[in-house]
Amino acid sequence: MAQNDLEARHLDTLDRDLGRFSKLELATAYVSRPLVAPGIALAFVLLAGLGSLMAFGQASNGLVVAIAAVFGAYMALNIGANDVANNMGPAVGANALTMGGAIAIAVIFETAGALIAGGDVVGTISKGIIAPESLGTQQVFIWAMMAALLSSALWVNLATWIGAPVSTTHSVVGGVMGAGIAAAGFSAVSWPTMGLIAASWVISPLLGGLIAAGFLWFIKARIIYRDDKIAAARIWVPVLIGIMAGAFSSYLALKGLSKVIKISFGTSLVIGLLIGLACWMVMIPVVRRQARGLENRNKSLKILFGIPLVVSAALLSFAHGANDVANAVGPLAAIVQASQSGSVTEAVSIPFWVMLIGAFGLSFGLFLFGPKLIRMVGSQITKLNPMRAYCVSLSAALTVIVASWLGLPVSSTHIAVGAIFGVGFFREWDAERRLRATQGAAPERPRVASDERRRRKLVRRSHVMTIAAAWVITVPAAAFLSGALFLMLQAIGG
Template identity: 70%
Template structure:
């Protein structure tokens, strides 16, 4: 009797284990469906709000369609672009993925609503001459096609795990629609040339600045006999540099709606804040470092707080600037429907800005973890010091590019900085520390895995960058022609 009972009990346990495994598998499978369902609900709600505000006449339905596509674009920007700000902090374990999502969502929304630009160029920063799409219907279809093409491309890039520039996606979409509407002569090729140059300039500058700061940290702190004593001198200076750079960065890129600041004024404000923060942080770092062991692991603690603040500030500035990629074309369409025709610049209604702000945060919360993990840990290993170099390089590169008048991509800068840190570590280990990482005896696959930077991600991301503008342009041209044929 007892044997039979034991057998029955074992059978029941096995059945329960199978049911539990099946439930876990169903939950894992359903998770993406839940996120997609919430995203679709948000887009539907956006359409309902737009219809209530604008109306259900034919022109009103165009605005509804634009609002839904704008919401779709905002979701994709949140899923793809925000990873560049939070990825390094998560990869360095200064923040958990959950905390990073919450901080980024708050800062992105605040940046979009508080400091988001209230005026947006309707023909995307001079890519297409307004006269080329002067006719109202042509302009509306061009903006719709550009917005949808950009959103589809960013969605595809997120799916394959490639962080791409949402700005370049929109630029490519506008260019493609403009060519389809008025031919190649409508495109401002000088501006497109600057954008193409930024594909090279942005990541190179980011990588060089990040590598330079990592070189300073290694030579002045890490490889010193007394690392803690060296850190007490240098860490306050590095935090002061970061505070000054972010003050200048936010003055130039984050608060243009509230108050227009000149480059010299922003630089002076950054210098003052940098000096003040250096002085204030000296006793703080000395107190924080008391009792620490003289090893590299101890140093990481000193960089955690500035790294968290830098991630939050980058998210705020991103929300202030890149929300226009989602709702700029929507605002232009609303203006065209209400007033008629294109214009050099238009105001953004608050409800349109709200769509962009909420969409950014929802896209991040629903779909952001994938790209955050790739940026933070799968390209190269990051600790707090390396992630600090990435964040600081991102701010300095934007300031430097603004001074030179170069159009740069925050995505390209941040990813370039991460690659710069990784490749510098490879070089430093092999040339300075004389550690042999070449390993000519192992198979090629194993030698590749031993590299500090994962070559597979490097080639995937580089390829995605190169094809972003042409792919978005081709898709936009196709969508524009399809829309025009449908409405004939």
């Protein structure tokens, strides 16, 4: 009996020790988990620098280009963490995509958009904001571009850390402008170009909101408010998918195929029209099969809008990769060009390895740090369902595609958030309109008090002011930081 008691005590002691070790392992895993993403990001940044040394060779400015590549990779990671949330947030907020599925789609299409169609806007960012000849020497130009890269990356990193969806385009434009002013005064800045870009910051959210509201009005009028919602959806959902496919195809033909054969804008529209018609016809039987057995209510429509929402999210990711890769590698491409040729006025040719840094940086940033802002954009501004999220994504995609085709570095954050606000404000207006119509038809029904109507607002007004404040402060903050960094780099580099 004593032997059995002794063995039992030994076993109890062993169990307690194993329990302590198990808790220690769990605690170690919990503490180390937040360090995994920064560790992977650091490895990517260092690999970008080493890769640039190998690609650039042993030229006199090889180390400078490597440092610039590190800054560019750091900026690309921050763009992926902050800006890409605007593309996938609506789909995740509407529960049409899981977080993992959204990230997988975004990684593929962001990379494809950056590599296939990212060249035009890179030229605008790198040479259109400041007049290179006003900066004087090659070295001054390189310091200015490096200061712009680092300042914009630091600002976006701070914004991501506090959970604010700021414009990475604002950040890099402000950085380039601030470095140019510090280097050569206000005359270095191309103010007509800045005026055009500034106008796009106002126009893009308004246009995105109007297009999103227009699509939502169309869906409500043609599908949701019909007596037979499912029958109406069988007609119009394939049409909406065809519109989306046609827009995507036109853009891909204009941007992607133009590197192989010359395609005019009119030809690209014809290609988009043909592919859009083909997709419309293909989706007719698909939607009919999906609609079989569905109840005639709004909840059933979410199933039919699943495919359009996923495709629109992919389209928006492609367009974002094409447009916003410029923010990461535009200044880097200018540094490489100046280092190779010794001239700051020649046209920028973009090496493939530079585009790879931007493309994979966007994807890594999204994968490692994106979920936080995806949730914020998708669910904390206004409530989204698949129909509303589809309107947001398609509106933002069409706006970004047009801007990228024009070579104008608009803010995808402004467009996407503007589209979300557009959907929310349209719902408020539509609900108020229907309420007035109902009260007019039934005078005996008690009217809703004004304070109760304010409480029922469908857009969170606090986010309107917060986001607007973040948008306003981004350009001056990035410009000030960039100017200070330029003076510091110039003092260090002599």
